[in-house]
Amino acid sequence: MTNFDPTALHLLRVLTGNSKADFRPGQLEAIQAVARDRDRALVVQRTGWGKSAVYFISTRMLRDQGLGPTVIVSPLLALMRNQLEMADRLGLNAHTINSTNRDSWEPIFSQIHAGEIDLLLISPERLNNPEFRTEILTSLLSDIGLLVIDEVHCISDWGHDFRPDYRRLQQVVASLTPNIPVLGTTATANDRVVADVVEQLGEQIKLFRGTLERDSLALHVLPMPSKAERLAWLAENIPNMSGVGIVYTLTIKDAEQVGAWLRSRGIDAASYTGPMDSDERIEIEHRLTDGALKVVVATSALAMGYDNPRIEFVIHYQTPGSPIAYYQQVGRAGRAVDEAYGIAMAGSEDEDIQDWFIDTAFPSESDTNDALSALAAAEGMRVGELEAVVNLKRGRLLSMLKILEVEGAAYRDGSLWFRSAEPWVYPARRIADVTAARREEQETMRRYLGSDDCLMQQLRAALNDPAPERCGRCMNDTGPLARTGVERETIEAALAFLRGEVISIEPRKVRPPGLTVDLNLREHNIEPGRALSRWGEPGFAEQVRDDKYDNGRFSEELVDAIVRMVRTWGPDPAPEWVTSVPSNPVEDFAQRVATGLGLPYVESLHRVATRRPQKTMHNSSQQARNVLGAFDVVATRSEPVLLIDDMVDSRWTMTVAGAQLRAAGSGPVYPVALSDTSGSGS
Numbered sequence: 001m002t003n004f005d006p007t008a009l010h011l012l013r014v015l016t017g018n019s020k021a022d023f024r025p026g027q028l029e030a031i032q033a034v035a036r037d038r039d040r041a042l043v044v045q046r047t048g049w050g051k052s053a054v055y056f057i058s059t060r061m062l063r064d065q066g067l068g069p070t071v072i073v074s075p076l077l078a079l080m081r082n083q084l085e086m087a088d089r090l091g092l093n094a095h096t097i098n099s100t101n102r103d104s105w106e107p108i109f110s111q112i113h114a115g116e117i118d119l120l121l122i123s124p125e126r127l128n129n130p131e132f133r134t135e136i137l138t139s140l141l142s143d144i145g146l147l148v149i150d151e152v153h154c155i156s157d158w159g160h161d162f163r164p165d166y167r168r169l170q171q172v173v174a175s176l177t178p179n180i181p182v183l184g185t186t187a188t189a190n191d192r193v194v195a196d197v198v199e200q201l202g203e204q205i206k207l208f209r210g211t212l213e214r215d216s217l218a219l220h221v222l223p224m225p226s227k228a229e230r231l232a233w234l235a236e237n238i239p240n241m242s243g244v245g246i247v248y249t250l251t252i253k254d255a256e257q258v259g260a261w262l263r264s265r266g267i268d269a270a271s272y273t274g275p276m277d278s279d280e281r282i283e284i285e286h287r288l289t290d291g292a293l294k295v296v297v298a299t300s301a302l303a304m305g306y307d308n309p310r311i312e313f314v315i316h317y318q319t320p321g322s323p324i325a326y327y328q329q330v331g332r333a334g335r336a337v338d339e340a341y342g343i344a345m346a347g348s349e350d351e352d353i354q355d356w357f358i359d360t361a362f363p364s365e366s367d368t369n370d371a372l373s374a375l376a377a378a379e380g381m382r383v384g385e386l387e388a389v390v391n392l393k394r395g396r397l398l399s400m401l402k403i404l405e406v407e408g409a410a411y412r413d414g415s416l417w418f419r420s421a422e423p424w425v426y427p428a429r430r431i432a433d434v435t436a437a438r439r440e441e442q443e444t445m446r447r448y449l450g451s452d453d454c455l456m457q458q459l460r461a462a463l464n465d466p467a468p469e470r471c472g473r474c475m476n477d478t479g480p481l482a483r484t485g486v487e488r489e490t491i492e493a494a495l496a497f498l499r500g501e502v503i504s505i506e507p508r509k510v511r512p513p514g515l516t517v518d519l520n521l522r523e524h525n526i527e528p529g530r531a532l533s534r535w536g537e538p539g540f541a542e543q544v545r546d547d548k549y550d551n552g553r554f555s556e557e558l559v560d561a562i563v564r565m566v567r568t569w570g571p572d573p574a575p576e577w578v579t580s581v582p583s584n585p586v587e588d589f590a591q592r593v594a595t596g597l598g599l600p601y602v603e604s605l606h607r608v609a610t611r612r613p614q615k616t617m618h619n620s621s622q623q624a625r626n627v628l629g630a631f632d633v634v635a636t637r638s639e640p641v642l643l644i645d646d647m648v649d650s651r652w653t654m655t656v657a658g659a660q661l662r663a664a665g666s667g668p669v670y671p672v673a674l675s676d677t678s679g680s681g682s
Contacts, residue, residue: 047331152184243312309336321354380416529671
């Protein structure tokens with residue numbers, strides 16, 4: 001082992017392609033701990049420090065010693081793709097198993113069993129697959145040379161990126177013999193998260209923690225409550241910025257909207273979100289890396305570990321409620337350039353979106369107990385059946401079931417879920433403590449956005465950097481950006497863009513399981529419709545809010561806007577009468593719209609049962625049940641009809657009311673709403 005250090009240095013230079021490269025403080029020590037001493041190590045270092053170099057060099061050295069393969073648990077596909085490219089530089093036979101490459105699984109499994117794999121990257125979700133755990137993971141762990149948990153802060157529910165599947169790694173680590181090294185890496189772990197990670201991975205773990213300073217990154221805050229102002233500023237300033245960059249949003253809808261706006265202004269921009277097709281995301285990553293795109297508008301799906309040396313600016317159209325999340329995202333900029341910018345544009349909607357993420361991070365005790373009681377009383381339940389019992393969105397219900405499965409309170413067999421025999425108590429105290437900590441982080445970000453102190457110093461302190469100092473680069477050290485205002489003409493164009501967006505109301509097509517009331521959506525479904533605005537947007541949505549909650553009557557301005565929207569839209573066959581979902585303000589409004597369109601208004605639907613507001617129903621089963629039986633059809637006509645409501649969210653009110661009209665003999669039903677509220681909470 002006398003040649004250990006020179007060998008490691010040689011591999012670093014091969015990995016970086018730089019014959020003069022040298023280790024950063026702490027890098028060689030971490031490699032020695034893992035590849036020489038075979039210890040367990042936790043590396044907490046800033047973004048761009050080179051954490052991946054530690055595990056790639058360690059893997060090459062361990063494999064050259066004849067030891068088994070490395071398994072890297074990595075949370076994001078973008079991160080996996082970067083890592084595969086880097087591994088290839090050291091001649092490592094590296095592969096990944098994830099949801100996008102199923103056709104390659106069998107050949108990879110064959111190489112694993114043959115001992116030909118040097119490095120395997122898997123998502124934490126693979127650990128949730130029983131077949132993978134029993135047939136593949138067991139084989140890997142019997143001959144593993146190194147286990148790497150990248151973005152290890154995801155193992156802690158104190159962290160901003162907690163993933164329930166990461167919790168399984170505690171059991172995996174506990175099953176390893178003491179001489180098998182384990183490496184956890186992250187750039188975003190404060191003291192509380194570090195303590196939780198150490199508790200889960202073992203008290204004997206060695207901690208390598210360095211400064212979070214970013215010498216090339218200048219931070220700025222640009223308070224702009226109005227979406228139209230922010231859109232205008234982006235359109236006027238991004239073309240003049242050096243290099244390429246990322247604009248971060250908090251919601252998928254905003255990522256799509258901002259991307260569309262920038263493209264409409266002639267800027268090479270793409271939107272990047274988690275639900276997008278994997279091939280499309282890969283193409284966007286490559287185009288940004290190659291400089292073929294000026295900017296990508298992204299959610300947090302493009303954050304952890306994405307390594308692009310070209311990025312010279314990161315702009316937050318909306319800011320996250322955690323300084324840790326903000327540091328991670330803004331850290332995409334300035335990795336291989338002398339000067340880069342991180343700009344936080346504080347919007348009026350930010351705190352509402354942050355509140356939603358905090359409030360929905362954990363299922364309530366009552367929802368959890370309802371689910372466990374239902375599972376205990378049944379001989380297996382599908383998720384759709386469980387939705388009829390538990391009032392949670394599908395994604396949140398699946399997340400709750402995953403947590404219960406990891407903690408042993410429930411288990412899955414195929415598509416069925418069961419209550420296990422393990423006793424389990426809802427961790428109310430821990431959840432309250434974590435929620436309180438996230439509220440503290442939200443307050444920290446609020447102070448950051450309005451502070452006169454050094455911005456980088458504040459971020460470093462929030463992440464418990466051992467020695468945070470003034471950076472000398474941020475706006476509070478050197479002055480604000482040269483240009484913070486925007487042209488009135490551009491703001492007007494942004495407002496017109498927001499108002500002119502086509503907002504489709506798509507019919508619900510699948511009947512939720514377990515409904516006993518007849519609902520024939522195949523024969524009696526509604527047509528695609530239109531909403532005038534998105535809740536929370538500038539323009540018409542503001543007028544809708546004021547009229548609904550303050551004025552008590554929808555204005556003539558909104559009547560005229562709906563009439564123009566319908567005429568521009570031109571549904572075919574054209575509607576010949578108008579009706580509405582029963583409520584006094586909506587009926588009054590619909591009658592005036594009918595007059596504006598020159599069509600008769602028919603009071604077709606009567607409310608026969610009072611139900612809870614649809615916005616309190618969180619999945620299709622609950623939403624459909626809540627509206628079924630609420631209306632009777634008392635009159636109808638055989639021609640096409642506009643069905644008007646003030647708000648549309650789940651679309652079940654429109655779908656059920658429209659199906660009843662169709663069953664009673666109406667022609668095609670076109671839903672129309674003043675505002676779409678479906679994206680107002682996430």
